[in-house]
Amino acid sequence: MYNAKDIYLRDNTLTVKKDVYPLSKILTIEAKELRLKDQLLRILCISAAASVVGWAFLPIVAPVLMLVGALFAILTAKKYELRAEFRGTDESGDHWVPIARGRKTEEFTLFKAIVEGVGK
CATH class of the missing domain: 1.20.5 (Single alpha-helices involved in coiled-coils or other helix-helix interfaces)
Incomplete structure (x- = not known):
């Protein structure tokens, strides 16, 4: 289960547990109910x-x-997913990548909060 310590925004990066994603490479981010x-x-x-x-x-x-x-x-x-569209670095184009998946509504609420935070 993910909590606020596992997924957070800081210094133009999105951190999910030990993975760090620079916001400059993310085109769009969304929380999706599968x-x-x-x-x-x-x-x-x-x-x-x-x-x-x-x-x-x-x-x-x-x-x-x-x-x-x-x-x-x-x-x-899993029922919920946080996914991001990354800018393509070659001719393959942009692509969607699931960053985190969860089963509980608390996780989905956290995913939506991250999406709102990236949009600001």
Whole structure:
């Protein structure tokens, strides 16, 4: 669980636990409530990645690994996310990166406070 000591703004940087993000590289930041669509997409991606590993090395275990991947994704699902859009440094363009994820409404409130603080 994140608290105010874990995520804070200071000296034009955003600090999340031990990670430091300079605000000059962040284009946009948002606190997002992850919906069912987001969760299902994550479950599908993780289970497919686990299945691919199975198909590559031992095809008979691929369906089992797909179920294990789906179970892992379900057990580690989070409801809220703090994410930032970073300026691209090459021709790949700008990209969104999840900075923190949480399950409790207190964390979501903290994420929204950070978004408001960056916007000032």
